Amino acid sequence: MLAQQLVNGVLLGAGYALFALGFTLMFGVLRVINLTYGFYFSAGAFVALFLTRDFGFSIWTALPLAAMAAGAMAVVLDWLLLARLRRRGAPELASLMVTLGGVLALYAASTAILGPDIRRLPPGLIAGAPFELFGLRVTMAQLLILLASLVLVGALVWLLHGTRLGLAIRAMAEKPDAAGLMGIDTGRIAALVSFVSGCLAGAGGVLIGLNFNAIHPYMGETMMLRGFVVVIVGGLGDIRGALIAGLALGVVEVLTAGYVDSGLKEAVAFAILVAVLWTRPSGLFGRPEMRRA
Amino acid sequence: MSLLAVERLVVAYGRTAAVKGIDLTVAEGQVVCLIGANGAGKTTLMRALSGLLRPQSGRILFGGTDITGFSAHRIAALGMRHVPEGRQIFAGLTVAENLSVGAWLEQVPAERARRQEQVLARFPRLRERLSQLAGSMSGGEQQMLALGRALMGAPRRLLLDEPSMGLAPLFVEEIFAIIADLRREGRTILLVEQNASAALEVADVAYVLETGRIVLQGKAAEVAHDPAVVAAYLGG
Structure with a gap:
């Protein structure tokens, strides 16, 4: 029973970690708490829905395509909403408010166009029935989330720490002006980081939409609340922290729902957020004034 | 002119x-x-x-x-390379990574390696510190790094x-x-x-x-x- 709960928690948490990864990357490099991020989660799920339901794509092709579509939206919205503010060195609060306005407009517009109802992915997209693995019940969707999280995290760590491009990204995360003086085109890096982050959010939307089989325009907003807990507990801009905090949040939610009351799982999550900020304002793993992109 | x-x-x-x-x-x-x-x-x-x-x-x-x-x-x-006031080195990157960022525009790895050798010959102190985080060095060493990083661009x-x-x-x-x-x-x-x-x-x-x-x-x-x-x- 406990082992099953822990497995469920880790599988749920892998989805949270995947989602939070892009959010923390965006903050770590572009230094903006970008509230439009949740929208890319919804967008990824809807693109996958249209591709599989209306165009007969398999989930294996729909997943990367939907992720890239969400990434492309992130690039366009970053350019529309934030590039100008960044060039002028506007205060972080101005950027935050612009993304708040932007995301509310996007959610309202997409609800007006798509309708507020919960959509379902076409049946048979992926084996739905749970099966036994080492005596534990798991679904294909859960395993897919875990696999995708591991692959995408690995790819991100490789990009940041194993390539020259990653070195430029880390340099820009620390000192954008100095990076520009080295000949790094910071506008292009910003676009690239937006794309990668948007892809991560979009992939998260597809996978979690698949897992719960419920897709609706505001799904990204519910997820953003979790995303906040994860990136703040893990330390804003800290990738390793987001991973650990994401998994931990999944476990905490499942255990609270299983042993206490499922209605309390959000309350517990936010109580943890407040407690962490009281005791460690820069996150559980973060050191003040040091950002790990 | x-x-x-x-x-x-x-x-x-x-x-x-x-x-x-x-x-x-x-x-x-x-x-x-x-x-x-x-x-x-x-x-x-x-x-x-x-x-x-x-x-x-x-x-x-x-x-x-x-x-x-x-x-x-x-x-x-x-x-043209600007070595800014206050050095502005990348404190969270290693000395070697700082130098490497300095040569961002150079596409040929052999040329980057050659420039790094030149920079290290000019600033021998940096050679011992290549794998150290730049922020952990003294002010003087950081200034050497800031100059070395600029010279990696062969300006x-x-x-x-x-x-x-x-x-x-x-x-x-x-x-x-x-x-x-x-x-x-x-x-x-x-x-x-x-x-x-x-x-x-x-x-x-x-x-x-x-x-x-x-x-x-x-x-x-x-x-x-x-x-x-x-x-x-x-x-x-």
């Missing part, structure tokens, strides 16, 4: 102009120094020249090209902003010896310095800035003997 020409340049932060119409020229191979008190507009001028600040009006010509309003990475690609032209600021006397001497070396190698240097006497010694031409305007210019040796300069900047 001047390599770098600044014409009636005005640079403002919001509504306050920090540079109020400056004309300045730097010829190829020259060391030109800018002296002036804090707040005279020296750093603002340097930041405008390297593309970190957008001028309000006026022009910046570099090798005959109008580079006014170019972003920093485009100016770096033209072969023919350098903008050096307060390279000796806050350093122990031994390091100050070393920095000025390096500037003299860079000059012998034929590099063009625009130097901003609080240490006016050392700067005037190494420079060919000097400009004196006061509250955003040039109040005096001439051969460095002559400026060094100007009574007002001696009184204000050379502790005479």
Whole structure:
């Protein structure tokens, strides 16, 4: 029973970690708490829905395509909403408010166009029935989330720490002006980081939409609340922290729902957020004034 | 024919102009120094020249090209490197990574390795620290790294902003010896310095800035003997 709960928690948490990864990357490099991020989660799920339901794509092709579509939206919205503010060195609060306005407009517009109802992915997209693995019940969707999280995290760590491009990204995360003086085109890096982050959010939307089989325009907003807990507990801009905090949040939610009351799982999550900020304002793993992109 | 020409340049932060119409020229191979008190507009001028600040009006010509309003990475690609005030090294990256970022525009790995060897030969202290986080080094070592990082771009032209600021006397001497070396190698240097006497010694031409305007210019040796300069900047 406990082992099953822990497995469920880790599988749920892998989805949270995947989602939070892009959010923390965006903050770590572009230094903006970008509230439009949740929208890319919804967008990824809807693109996958249209591709599989209306165009007969398999989930294996729909997943990367939907992720890239969400990434492309992130690039366009970053350019529309934030590039100008960044060039002028506007205060972080101005950027935050612009993304708040932007995301509310996007959610309202997409609800007006798509309708507020919960959509379902076409049946048979992926084996739905749970099966036994080492005596534990798991679904294909859960395993897919875990696999995708591991692959995408690995790819991100490789990009940041194993390539020259990653070195430029880390340099820009620390000192954008100095990076520009080295000949790094910071506008292009910003676009690239937006794309990668948007892809991560979009992939998260597809996978979690698949897992719960419920897709609706505001799904990204519910997820953003979790995303906040994860990136703040893990330390804003800290990738390793987001991973650990994401998994931990999944476990905490499942255990609270299983042993206490499922209605309390959000309350517990936010109580943890407040407690962490009281005791460690820069996150559980973060050191003040040091950002790990 | 001047390599770098600044014409009636005005640079403002919001509504306050920090540079109020400056004309300045730097010829190829020259060391030109800018002296002036804090707040005279020296750093603002340097930041405008390297593309970190957008001028309000006026022009910046570099090798005959109008580079006014170019972003920093485009100016770096033209072969001019700015070593900014306060060093601005990447503290969270290792020394080797800092140098590698400096050679970002160089696509050939062998050429990057060759430049790193040259930089390490010039700054042997950095060799022992290659895998160390840059932020853990002393101020003097960080300044060496900032210079080394700029030289990884193999620039023919350098903008050096307060390279000796806050350093122990031994390091100050070393920095000025390096500037003299860079000059012998034929590099063009625009130097901003609080240490006016050392700067005037190494420079060919000097400009004196006061509250955003040039109040005096001439051969460095002559400026060094100007009574007002001696009184204000050379502790005479």
